[in-house]
Amino acid sequence: MLLEGVQSPKDLRTMSTSQLQRLASELRQSIIETTARTGGHIGASLGTVELTLALHRVYDTPHDKLLWDIGHQAYAHKLITGRLENFGTLRQLGGISGFLKRRESEYDVWEAGHASTSLSAALGLAKARDLMHANYRVVAVIGDGALTAGMAWEALNQIGHLKTPMVVVVNDNSMSIAPNVGAFSRYLTDLRSAPAYSRLKQEVEGLLEGIPVFGTQIKRTVERVKDLVHYAMLAGNVFEELGFRYFGPLDGHSLDALIPVLSNARDVNEPVIVHVITQKGKGYRPAEEHPGEFHGPGPFEVASGRFIKKSEPPSYSQVCSDTLIEIAKTDPTVVAITAAMPDGTKLDKFAAVFPDRFFDVGIAEQHAATFAAGLALAGMKPVFAVYSTFIQRAYDQVIHDVCHQDLPVVFAIDRAGLVGADGATHQGVFDVSFLRTVPNIEIAMGKDEGELRSLLSEALHRPHPVAIRYPRGSGQGIDLSGPIPPIAWGEAQWTFHGQDLTLVAFGPIYYTAAAVRELLQAQGYSVGLVNARFVKPLDTVTLTQVANTTKAIMTIEEHVISGGFGSAVVEWAHRDGIAIPIRIEGLPDEFIDHGPVNYYLNLYELDAEGLARKAQRWLDSLNIVHAEQ
Ligand SMILES: Cc1ncc(C[n+]2csc(CCOP(=O)(O)OP(=O)(O)O)c2C)c(N)n1
Missing domain, CATH: 3.40.50.970 (Thiamin diphosphate (ThDP)-binding fold, Pyr/PP domains)
Structure with missing residues (x-):
């Protein structure tokens, strides 16, 4: 050689x-x-x-x-x-x-x-x-x-x-x-x-x-x-x-x-x-x-070129595109935009059904955001599906062109969270921090693809800019047949009440939080659980009720701690004078390299065992002892 x-x-x-x-x-x-x-x-x-x-x-x-x-x-x-x-x-x-x-x-x-x-x-x-x-x-x-x-x-x-x-x-x-x-x-x-x-x-x-x-x-x-x-x-x-x-x-x-x-x-x-x-x-x-499919594929068989894929539930991107197609069939004002990612966002499927209502603008996220603003100004319902990492590039357009004029553009924020093999430049872990500071925008993330569907559908009726986040990869395998269930805008879902600690999770990490709850309950703690769904508007009504019935709150998100969901909760508690210990669990203030998402969740103790360990140590330090002690 x-x-x-x-x-x-x-x-x-x-x-x-x-x-x-x-x-x-x-x-x-x-x-x-x-x-x-x-x-x-x-x-x-x-x-x-x-x-x-x-x-x-x-x-x-x-x-x-x-x-x-x-x-x-x-x-x-x-x-x-x-x-x-x-x-x-x-x-x-x-x-x-x-x-x-x-x-x-x-x-x-x-x-x-x-x-x-x-x-x-x-x-x-x-x-x-x-x-x-x-x-x-x-x-x-x-x-x-x-x-x-x-x-x-x-x-x-x-x-x-x-x-x-x-x-x-x-x-x-x-x-x-x-x-x-x-x-x-x-x-x-x-x-x-x-x-x-x-x-x-x-x-x-x-x-x-x-x-x-x-x-x-x-x-x-x-x-x-x-x-x-x-x-x-x-x-x-x-x-x-x-x-x-x-x-x-x-x-x-x-x-x-x-x-x-x-x-x-x-x-x-x-x-x-x-x-x-x-x-x-x-x-x-x-x-x-097949240059498109071989742009950045996962593993494949060399001789045949066949991709080695596990059979998994449809991806969040797929669910987003399918939902938009479903809604667009009865709402002719819905249009979809991508900045050179028709395959990644799965909007290619939307394009196949509605070629005239689909726009690939090239690698032009800034233009895409302002183009969407123009469409919204004229009464259309534009959905710009964009990876969290790439919307970073359109920050001024989001603030100045969309939010400042309070135009109802929907940002479908794909790959929100850790992304794995693409590494530091592609992690979708900053958007909550940089979006939630902007007036008028509303930001939500469901716990699964079922909620993604509902949130998208509701978002298209909001009179404001909305960002709906969802992660890379497959959904939880939720049954998506039947009409899109409604979701109460701005409301969290309080799934379990608990007196010692309440876990408030934002996004699909809710399922990890549910496992953390099981682990802590098994230790004898009384643990509550909230599916936050919204970071803006924050459901302060539910949070206030939670604070009145539990001794401590732990927020959980797959996003940097600085400025993220937990940060919003702490701001609310501070502003409203709610005196309850709050601990924010999320990602550290550093660029996270390539590697399996689960590896990093484990490293930062954001998996169920790690979170349960940290919760227990924290409750000990607060002298919150469970019923059996
Ligand atoms: C700002 C931004 N938006 C989207 C992407 C996703 N992306 C990665 S490679 C690529 C295509 C690049 O095409 P080209 O520059 O012609 O290089 P080629 O892959 O064809 O060699 C895109 C859209 C990106 N990396 N950066």
């Missing part, structure tokens, strides 16, 4: 193209075999194998700075930068991350997980280089999907203005997770289908270079012709009009095409776009044929 001999990218720099091609197939093999076991971003990473080799061959990494947008396409980069041995631990607890991590390698220059940040960061590095008289080069790789985000265009705008030398590689596979969308995506398709563009341009320029120049008059004429040709050729190339030199489109799987062009681009003293065409899933038939 050539790959085993690659200690660092330096080893690539002495290899022949045919050796690099062999290395490319070994890299693919390794990516396929590992992701088949661990799951992960196989499609994007198979698509960038040659590009990775060419970049590390042409650039003097890590002295030169190579940035990968999102970082999900960088498995080949990991494999040739000292992580071959550990690659089998990809996305596993304590193993290497599915994204780039600065602490993992000096070759990981920039950490991400969210899209479209690489160009801004690259410009920062390039500008710092110039100001500090350093001499490294900067190159960023960004996908056509990531280029649908406003943030990428904010960076292009400034790069073109500053004219700072750096290279932006546009990795164009015409896919985001699903097929890429939007007018700019269409534009890239046009550029792709006109490969003669740059060839012709180079030929004309070469021809003019070849004209012998005698005398200033002729020289000026040649320059003038060059300019005219330049402008004629430029017409229509957005990148060049923004101030970049444009190279491409190139076959991103041909080392013979990539290496010379990247070498030329590297030495240009102004910003350059290198437009490479790649195929998502390249080299693995099932991933080539």
Whole structure:
């Protein structure tokens, strides 16, 4: 294996193209075999194998700075930068991350997980280089999907203005997770289908270079012709009009095409776009044929490409989409929005039934929120289904455009809570804190998919913005047949009364709280239980009654403690002068890495045994003794 001999990218720099091609197939093999076991971003990473080799061959990494947008396409980069041995631990607890991590390698220059940040960061590095008289080069790789985000265009705008030398590689596979969308995506398709563009341009320029120049008059004429040709050729190339030199489109799987062009681009003293065409899933038939499903699958069987799935109840996302379809059948004002996640949110199902009432806006969460505001303003009922981690990007739009005008937009907040293998950048554990501080918005999370259905249905009749949270993965297996049961808006469900302690749980962790209650009851404590359902409005009526009948309250949530549900309960008690001991159980003030959700719940003692242990210790410290003592 050539790959085993690659200690660092330096080893690539002495290899022949045919050796690099062999290395490319070994890299693919390794990516396929590992992701088949661990799951992960196989499609994007198979698509960038040659590009990775060419970049590390042409650039003097890590002295030169190579940035990968999102970082999900960088498995080949990991494999040739000292992580071959550990690659089998990809996305596993304590193993290497599915994204780039600065602490993992000096070759990981920039950490991400969210899209479209690489160009801004690259410009920062390039500008710092110039100001500090350093001499490294900067190159960023960004996908056509990531280029649908406003943030990428904010960076292009400034790069073109500053004219700072750096290279932006546009990795164009015409896919985001699903097929890429939007007018700019269409534009890239046009550029792709006109490969003669740059060839012709180079030929004309070469021809003019070849004209012998005698005398200033002729020289000026040649320059003038060059300019005219330049402008004629430029017409229509957005990148060049923004101030970049444009190279491409190139076959991103041909080392013979990539290496010379990247070498030329590297030495240009102004910003350059290198437009490479790649195929998502390249080299693995099932991933080539089903690039959407193989964007970030779980484990699969290599030979057949079949996913290894346990039979589980439908996911919360599925229930959300089904519920919206059910409601939309009788309510023509319901529309659904996703920011490039039709599969993840399962809104693809909604799209199949209501193609005209479904909008994939691209990786554009900010736009999605304000677009929803506009729809709501005109009387529609927009539901923006968005992962908790990605709504972070639309915070100002939520505050300024939706909540400030009190517009009835429903945010269906998917992946709320810990997410597992995607790790720190993707945990959905901050949204309660940052949303509940905003006036007008109402925030709820049911204990299961049955309540998700009811909450969504009620949310669509609220005159205010509403956020309905639900976690990643399968529901509890609740029977969802029959009409959607109503749920009393703003009311908690007080399921058990108890004199020693009452557990107040927010979200599906209610079921853990129920197990905690059993454990404590078995110890002889009298323990109550509340399914909070709402953090805003908080059901202070029920909480007041609880406080009057129990000696202590423990709140439980799968969300950071700071500013979360428990924090809201403590604020209420403080404000209303309710003198009862309250203990908040939730996640700590730190970024939580990748690894199984259950592992972290156990680590932070948020599983039933851990919570029961903590509750018991706490009750002891409060001198609350159960009946038998
Ligand atoms: C802000 C944000 N929204 C959504 C996502 C989810 N996401 C991860 S990869 C991806 C598609 C990226 O497409 P592209 O940049 O073309 O890269 P490719 O996977 O095609 O190589 C999306 C939407 C994200 N990472 N960040």
